Amino acid sequence: MADPLLYADTSHSADQLYFCRLYVPDPFISFAAGGKKYGVFNRLEFGRAQKESALDIVLPLESLLERAKSRWPDRKCGPAEIIALLAAEHKLTEFAVPQDFPVGLADQLRAHGLAIIVAEGAFFPAREIKTGDEARAIREGNRCAAAGIAAAERVLRASRIKGKKLFWRNATLTSERLKIAIETACLEAGGVSIDTIAAGGDQACDPHARGTGALRPQELIIVDVFPRVNKTGYHGDMTRTFLKGRAHDAQRGLVAAVRSAQKLALRRIRTGVSGRDVHGQVVAHFESLGYKTATSAAGSTGFFHGTGHGLGLEVHEPPRMGATADTALKKGAVVTVEPGLYYPGLGACRIEDVAHVTDDAPTLLSKYHYEWELR
């Protein structure tokens, strides 16, 4: 097996963060050779990389660049030449790279005579199996997410209904104001929540719409929070659906269906079960309750996303639990469990928790109550 090679910054590449355990905002080289982990850093990052990273050997970019320039005086030297130099030094003729390794650099390395072997599937398969520390970091992420959801609940409870609007602190309660309350609570809990969803009514029928403008009483409001913990880089991911005021029967039916689908999925998830099967059972459950899924030119209604996805250094990572997820869940995988139903006119509901896969019932890594009708 070829030694791994990465060229990325850690905000764009979770593989790089996983390998080096250091935040670096600009792309840098890392690789393994002879069982040791190497990284190449410029002066700006060198000291911090030596002190804080998980690398065995930290090399200075500037002197390697000088050496590359004297080796190839007629060329504009960059990462490709530095990697070629290091490969020669370590007697390496090939590297394994992830699917998302930059093609520009790969082409240059191939021109230098190096074999660049693209990994099939995950680059670090171990990332899919969460250690105890990783599970704790994800639980911490969900503690941040729950702080955000609790803030949303507090704001909705404290809001007053005036006609078709909600008022909070003497102003119309909007998705934007609710998101600020959520994200502030996440910050105070030690995480950063980006692209938070706080969408009501028909807006929430687009599952990735973040929500904008006034929130209204008597309508379902989806609150989906996926913060990154500052200290570790791991994420939480939780969703609750609230309603301020009094729900009608169709709304209650919708929420009950989603919650029962989530419980069903949680009963099915364990080592060796395929993500497609879990998803299929959720789909069948909704069908059996009369909640149909349809797609037309106007868009989709019903349940038209996956039941869940892996969670860790990325918000979306393997394994998937959806219609095309053909691999079995591995012991130690961490997945979201988030069925939802979306019907313009009636509204939308999604409920999301996070499960750690075991040989038996999964361990929940998220915790928040399911009360949703806020009077």
Place this chain on the structure above:
Amino acid sequence: MADPLLYADTSHSADQLYFCRLYVPDPFISFAAGGKKYGVFNRLEFGRAQKESALDIVLPLESLLERAKSRWPDRKCGPAEIIALLAAEHKLTEFAVPQDFPVGLADQLRAHGLAIIVAEGAFFPAREIKTGDEARAIREGNRCAAAGIAAAERVLRASRIKGKKLFWRNATLTSERLKIAIETACLEAGGVSIDTIAAGGDQACDPHARGTGALRPQELIIVDVFPRVNKTGYHGDMTRTFLKGRAHDAQRGLVAAVRSAQKLALRRIRTGVSGRDVHGQVVAHFESLGYKTATSAAGSTGFFHGTGHGLGLEVHEPPRMGATADTALKKGAVVTVEPGLYYPGLGACRIEDVAHVTDDAPTLLSKYHYEWELR
């Protein structure tokens, strides 16, 4: 020139966001053909893409995947097969892709007989030249950044000095607490600030250290805030250096040197000037004032990062102003101007504003005062 092809999500690829003007958290295909912009979306994103994106034609992933499967029944079909199908339909035999296009997909497309031409330099060179709307969006980003810096100043002013610590709201003022105050203010101003720096004393001598633990009186504290505006995706990026208490002469000298270096750089920046020259003049200025730069095994001291970088949909983007920046500044480019000096024992100072390049003096897109000694 080959038509552009992208495969990325919009949080990892600013090119994708620039092309489609839609937030999508999972990778998707976009391309141009016959002067029209196309995107391929799954059911989850389709409706939102139709309503909100800047694309001319939005195609449904699911039906394209079905067609690919009937064309290649023996293969596991994915983005490569869908792109091959679309290329055949539009009679395209080649695509231009950015440097960071995923090599895994590029290899598959080449195996399908498509020529994949990797762009040299920026994929959308127009991104470097900011329109009036983009400059306004960056100014808005800096309004968020300034709200964060103002929050830091308020907290420091309100803190009390007790021995070698600062106290705020009855507890030790730490980098972590100061960052929460900064990031909350950014949220309320409409942006999200990640990896905010609030580092004091020797910690700040590592320019990318974010800061941890107690902040102290009489030491220089670097506050560097680079929020993304929620509505537009554009960033601000500002830095101020504060000191709570009374500075001594060496600290005052350091801050004055950095501020004069920034003014010098701002006087030099205009259309056609090379980023290397601007940087070289800052380096020479520091040298002339006796502030030496050195690198040893223990790390670097003095001024050892670039003078500035382009700012837009990414925090770091072209053009650069540093020792290896060999291209001239273009009219309409937006760059940070952020000289700094770092000396463990004495401390560190960086002052950063944002300039819009014109044929004459640059227009400042950031605004905050330079008072720094907070009694």
